[in-house]
Amino acid sequence: MERADIVVIGAGLIGSSIAWRLAQGGRRVVLLERGEPGAEASWAGAGLLQPEAGREASPETLRLWLESLAMYEEFVREVQETTRTVFEFRICGRLVIALDEAQEAALRTRARAQEEVGIPYEWVAGDDVRRMEPAVTPDARAALLYRQHGLVDNRGLSKALALAAAMAGADVRHYEPALEIAVVGGRVDGVETANGRIAADVVVNAAGAWSSLLAPTETGTVRHVTGLPSPSQHDRPSASTDAPLIVGPAKGEIIALEARPRPIERVVTAPGASISARADGRIVVGATIIPGSFRKEITADGVARMIAAATRAVPCLSQARFLEAWAGLRPHSRDDQPVIGADRIVGLYWATGHFTMGILSTPATAAVVADLIEGRPPRVPISSMSPRRFEQ
Numbered sequence: 001m002e003r004a005d006i007v008v009i010g011a012g013l014i015g016s017s018i019a020w021r022l023a024q025g026g027r028r029v030v031l032l033e034r035g036e037p038g039a040e041a042s043w044a045g046a047g048l049l050q051p052e053a054g055r056e057a058s059p060e061t062l063r064l065w066l067e068s069l070a071m072y073e074e075f076v077r078e079v080q081e082t083t084r085t086v087f088e089f090r091i092c093g094r095l096v097i098a099l100d101e102a103q104e105a106a107l108r109t110r111a112r113a114q115e116e117v118g119i120p121y122e123w124v125a126g127d128d129v130r131r132m133e134p135a136v137t138p139d140a141r142a143a144l145l146y147r148q149h150g151l152v153d154n155r156g157l158s159k160a161l162a163l164a165a166a167m168a169g170a171d172v173r174h175y176e177p178a179l180e181i182a183v184v185g186g187r188v189d190g191v192e193t194a195n196g197r198i199a200a201d202v203v204v205n206a207a208g209a210w211s212s213l214l215a216p217t218e219t220g221t222v223r224h225v226t227g228l229p230s231p232s233q234h235d236r237p238s239a240s241t242d243a244p245l246i247v248g249p250a251k252g253e254i255i256a257l258e259a260r261p262r263p264i265e266r267v268v269t270a271p272g273a274s275i276s277a278r279a280d281g282r283i284v285v286g287a288t289i290i291p292g293s294f295r296k297e298i299t300a301d302g303v304a305r306m307i308a309a310a311t312r313a314v315p316c317l318s319q320a321r322f323l324e325a326w327a328g329l330r331p332h333s334r335d336d337q338p339v340i341g342a343d344r345i346v347g348l349y350w351a352t353g354h355f356t357m358g359i360l361s362t363p364a365t366a367a368v369v370a371d372l373i374e375g376r377p378p379r380v381p382i383s384s385m386s387p388r389r390f391e392q
């Protein structure tokens with residue numbers, strides 16, 4: 001039987017970066033991907049790097065995001081040098097704008113939340129917003145400026161990470177789905193694929209929105225949470241009960257426009273849209289958040305709302321060329337927080353559930369999962385992210 005030290009399931013940003021770090025450490029790693037590497041959420045995302053305090057983040061999650069942002073520049077440099085690839089990465093800053101009185105009040109609450117945890121921001125008055133970004137609507141009453149926020153070409157990064165993993169010695173297998181995680185006597189025994197079993201003592205479940213579908217049922221962390229509303233059976237391709245998955249999909253629709261010269265330098269976040277201008281002339285406007293369905297359909301309503309929000313915030317975009325719309329499935333846990341850590345089943349680790357921040361979280365997640373597997377203390381605390389919090 002074929003044997004590896006570690007099998008990583010899913011070659012999105014999370015799985016590829018973990019496989020890379022483990023292979024760099026000298027482990028024999030197999031990275032299984034049922035399609036093309038980086039072709040799901042990691043391809044669909046907007047690529048914004050924007051950690052901030054708010055109700056979405058527990059203290060440990062926020063710390064993971066901040067650590068990841070701090071690591072990003074060096075991480076990109078290492079990936080680019082290793083693979084000799086070039087892709088866009090910029091710390092360009094981000095303005096979160098308020099367009100009416102209620103939004104300005106909400107912005108003040110948001111500012112206080114940053115202050116409480118020491119995240120740097122500046123309060124910018126309306127006139128100064130337009131001096132900084134003349135294309136922003138004169139209706140902007142105020143903004144929060146985060147100078148440290150930025151963006152990355154997540155498609156370029158995804159491809160490069162799968163390549164980096166292979167260059168470090170990982171066996172990266174395209175179109176080879178994991179069918180089942182094999183468990184014997186409460187320990188991981190390997191992974192079943194259509195080509196047979198790969199024996200391994202360590203398995204990392206980084207299968208994104210599909211992670212729960214792979215969770216072993218026997219004695220490990222549960223697949224489902226009972227007592228919560230569930231998506232319809234029709235939307236869940238292979239789930240076996242009606243209870244909701246502990247990690248499931250949250251669809252995001254997103255669009256690209258084209259405008260030259262680029263109308264804005266910073267990322268502009270307005271109610272209903274985050275707008276960012278890329279080096280290639282694309283203006284990416286995202287994104288909707290619709291939990292519960294594995295279907296990636298793009299709705300007229302989603303596209304209409306994003307266009308309305310973007311043209312309200314940056315009026316000249318009404319003349320921009322419409323390029324395309326697409327959708328992807330964010331891995332979304334039942335409590336919105338990432339799922340990182342050891343399962344009750346010995347040798348099984350989860351690295352998923354990064355929801356709206358998986359591109360941002362990639363460098364730190366790869367580091368902490370490699371730390372856990374190699375028996376080092378993780379560089380940031382992650383105990384609240386354990387998959388075992390869902391056990392009943």
Ligand SMILES: Cc1cc2nc3c(=O)[nH]c(=O)nc-3n(C[C@H](O)[C@H](O)[C@H](O)COP(=O)(O)OP(=O)(O)OC[C@H]3O[C@@H](n4cnc5c(N)ncnc54)[C@H](O)[C@@H]3O)c2cc1C
Nearest residue numbers: 010012014034042045046048178208252328357358359360
């Ligand atoms: C519209 C949209 C906008 C977003 N914007 C941002 C943003 O601006 N900033 C940010 O930080 N994040 C953003 N995100 C979120 C981010 O994209 C995700 O959190 C991140 O990409 C998740 O990475 P992943 O590797 O866990 O999942 P994925 O990229 O989905 O990778 C999982 C992989 O597992 C594979 N897989 C599944 N089942 C199996 C199996 N049985 N066997 C083998 N392989 C399997 C899949 O094919 C897939 O390639 C956005 C997401 C969307 C959809």
